[in-house]
Amino acid sequence: MSSTPNEPITSLRVLRGPNIWSTCTVLQIEVKTSHFPIHDWHAADELLRSQKIEGTHASEFATWLARAVIKIQREGRSPVEFHAVQAADTPEHMLVIVEYEEELVGKAALDLALRWLAALTSGEPFDLAQEWETFTDLAYDVRLGNSTRPAAHAARARGIPFYRLDSESLVQLGQGCRQRRIQRSTTDRTGFIANGIASDKTVTKKLIAEMGIPVPQGCAVTNVEDAVQAANDLGFPVVVKPQDGDYGNGVTMRILTEDGVRSAFAEAHQWGETVLVEHHVTGHLFRLLVIGGKLIAAVRREPWFVVGDGRSTLLELIEAANYDARRGSDYVSPFVLVQQQTGEWPQLTDDHRAHDSVPALDETVRLTDDIYLRNDGVHLDQTDLVHPDIVRMVVDATSIVGLDIAGLDVIATDLTLPPSEQEFAVLEVNPEPGIILHMEPRCIPPRPIGEAIVDTLFANPNDARIPVTVVLGDESDFSIAQQMSAGKSNVGLASRNGSWLNDIPLGSPVASLHDHTTRLFRHPRTEALVVHVTLNDVLREGLPFDRCDNLVEGTITVDGPNSRRERLAYARVQSTLCRKA
Numbered sequence: 001m002s003s004t005p006n007e008p009i010t011s012l013r014v015l016r017g018p019n020i021w022s023t024c025t026v027l028q029i030e031v032k033t034s035h036f037p038i039h040d041w042h043a044a045d046e047l048l049r050s051q052k053i054e055g056t057h058a059s060e061f062a063t064w065l066a067r068a069v070i071k072i073q074r075e076g077r078s079p080v081e082f083h084a085v086q087a088a089d090t091p092e093h094m095l096v097i098v099e100y101e102e103e104l105v106g107k108a109a110l111d112l113a114l115r116w117l118a119a120l121t122s123g124e125p126f127d128l129a130q131e132w133e134t135f136t137d138l139a140y141d142v143r144l145g146n147s148t149r150p151a152a153h154a155a156r157a158r159g160i161p162f163y164r165l166d167s168e169s170l171v172q173l174g175q176g177c178r179q180r181r182i183q184r185s186t187t188d189r190t191g192f193i194a195n196g197i198a199s200d201k202t203v204t205k206k207l208i209a210e211m212g213i214p215v216p217q218g219c220a221v222t223n224v225e226d227a228v229q230a231a232n233d234l235g236f237p238v239v240v241k242p243q244d245g246d247y248g249n250g251v252t253m254r255i256l257t258e259d260g261v262r263s264a265f266a267e268a269h270q271w272g273e274t275v276l277v278e279h280h281v282t283g284h285l286f287r288l289l290v291i292g293g294k295l296i297a298a299v300r301r302e303p304w305f306v307v308g309d310g311r312s313t314l315l316e317l318i319e320a321a322n323y324d325a326r327r328g329s330d331y332v333s334p335f336v337l338v339q340q341q342t343g344e345w346p347q348l349t350d351d352h353r354a355h356d357s358v359p360a361l362d363e364t365v366r367l368t369d370d371i372y373l374r375n376d377g378v379h380l381d382q383t384d385l386v387h388p389d390i391v392r393m394v395v396d397a398t399s400i401v402g403l404d405i406a407g408l409d410v411i412a413t414d415l416t417l418p419p420s421e422q423e424f425a426v427l428e429v430n431p432e433p434g435i436i437l438h439m440e441p442r443c444i445p446p447r448p449i450g451e452a453i454v455d456t457l458f459a460n461p462n463d464a465r466i467p468v469t470v471v472l473g474d475e476s477d478f479s480i481a482q483q484m485s486a487g488k489s490n491v492g493l494a495s496r497n498g499s500w501l502n503d504i505p506l507g508s509p510v511a512s513l514h515d516h517t518t519r520l521f522r523h524p525r526t527e528a529l530v531v532h533v534t535l536n537d538v539l540r541e542g543l544p545f546d547r548c549d550n551l552v553e554g555t556i557t558v559d560g561p562n563s564r565r566e567r568l569a570y571a572r573v574q575s576t577l578c579r580k581a
Helices: 041-050 061-075 103-122 128-142 149-157 192-199 201-209 224-234 258-269 314-322 334-342 388-401 449-457 475-485 513-522 535-541 563-578
Strands: 009-015 026-032 083-087 093-099 162-164 170-173 180-183 218-221 238-242 252-255 275-279 284-291 294-302 305-307 364-366 378-381 405-412 425-430 468-472 491-495 498-501 528-533 550-553
Touching: 009 535, 026 061, 026 103, 061 083, 061 093, 061 103, 061 128, 093 103, 103 128, 149 162, 149 170, 149 449, 162 513, 180 449, 192 201, 192 388, 192 425, 201 388, 201 425, 218 224, 224 238, 224 258, 224 275, 238 258, 252 258, 258 275, 284 388, 284 449, 294 388, 294 449, 305 314, 388 405, 388 425, 468 563, 491 513, 498 513, 513 528, 513 535, 528 535, 535 563, 550 563
Parallel strands: 468 528, 468 550, 491 528
Antiparallel strands: 009 026, 026 093, 083 093, 162 170, 170 180, 218 275, 238 252, 238 275, 284 294, 284 405, 294 378, 305 364, 405 425, 491 498
16 A cells, blocks of 8 residues: 555554454545545545446545545445544544455455545545556456456355465365365366366367267367368368367367368367367357256357347447346456557458348347357356256266366257257267356356365365364463473464464464464364464454454553553454354
C-alpha cells in the first residue's frame, strides 16, 4: 500500500484467523476520521453506485471506507461480507474492520478506496476506469483459479482447513499427517503413470478399446504422405490432430480431401511430432466429467451460434453474445479479440452473409464449426440425461487409464440412448479437465464439482484434522506445553518464539505465531499440535487456527489498559474451542 505523511491510516493489522471481531480473516484499520473534508457523503455513495457497487448509504468516513473496501473486493470476485466500525482508543480515530479472502486483494481494495477518496477531496483527476482494471487484474492473478476454487470452497464449507502452498494453484487440504493436496483439477491421487497414459491418445485408445469401449478407427503418423495414405485407407471424412495436444489445439475436423489432410497435418505437427489421423464419427461432442468413480457432470458442446430476433443485425447479435453474463468475466470471446486487434470483424458464417444482415426471428446462425475449448463455444448441461450404459463406459475408461479425475470427450448422437443404438465413440480421456464448464455462470444450477473432489479425499471432514491443544497464558506458561508433549511422537510445538517438531526447530524463529503454527500444520509428520497463545497474540494477529480441541489455562491477566479487548480475546479462544464441524 502507498504511504504518505498525510496518510489517514495510523495503523493496519492483518488478523489471519479468528479474532475479537469475527471468525473470519480481517484487516483492522485505525483511521483519522477528520482526514477528508467531505461533507456530502451521499454524493460519495452515489459515485460508488455509479461504478456498479450497490448498497452503500450516506455515513461518515469510517463507515463509507468499510463498505467501499468490501464492495471493491466483491467486484474482484472475493466473497467477503463482514465489516464493522468501532471507536478507537484515541479521540477522532476509528477502527475499520473489513473481511478479506486474499490479503493482497484486501489491501489493494483499501488502497484504491483511499486514493479514490483523496481525489474526490482534492479535486485532482483520477482515472477510475484504469484503476479499476488494474485492481481486477490483480485480483484475478492472486485468487485461486477456476479449477481450484471449487474444491477449496467445498472444503471450507465442510469444516476442512486449507492452505495455499504457492502463489498459483497448489493447495493443501487438511492438517499435518492427515493432509491431502490438490492442484487445479488434479489431486495427490492422480498417478504419474495414469497422467502419462492419458497424454498419449494412441495408448489410451488401445487400452480402452481392448476393454470393449468404442473408439474412432485411426493411426499415428509422423509425415504428411503417411497422413494422406491413412486418410485414404480409413475413408473420408477424417479428423487430424496432435497425439498429445489439448484444448483442441491443432485439431481439424471433417476433412474431405487429400489437400485438406496436408493442410491439417501441418497445423497438427506444430503441436507435436506425432499426428493422429482418425475416421470422423458423426454426432455431437460431449464432455463427461468423472470424479472418484462417479459421473458428476456432462455437457454438450456446440459451436458458437446466435439466434435472430428479426430486428438486430448479425453483428449486433454477436456483440450481445460476447457479453452474455453466463460466459463469466474471465472469458472474452475470440471474436471480441479479433475485432479489438484488427479493428474489423472477420467473416464468421459458412454462408458468407453480410455483417449488417438481419437474421429472421428464431433463425439459428452458426458462426464457426470449431467446438473445442480454445474457442469456448456454447455448453448445454446434460448430466441428468446420460444413459446408464454410457455412464458405465466412461467410468470404466477412467479406471482403465488409472485416473481419479478425468474429462472424457465423447461423440454421440444422443446421450439418452445406449451406445449400441447409435454411432458412439470415446475420443479422449483428459487428465486435467477444465471444470469451469460445469460451474456458474456457465451451468445453472452448478454441478457439485468441488464437493465431489473433496469427497474422494476425505470420507469424513474430521479425518482432515489433527488434535490441537492450546496453552493460554503468559510466556512462563510455555513450560506447560513442553510437559504435555513429553513422551509423545510427532508432536508439534508452536509459540511466538518458534516452531518445533519433536524438539527439532523448523525454519526461521523470526516469524509470526500464525506462520509458526501454519508451518506445523503443513508438515506431513505432525500428528498433534500444542500452541502457546497469549491474549496479546489474539489481539495482534488473531488465532492461528479455526478450531482447537483442548484448552489449558495458565496465568492470565486482564486488568491492564486493554482489559476490555483482552476479555474479548479470551472469549474468542473459548468460542473457538467449542466450534464444531
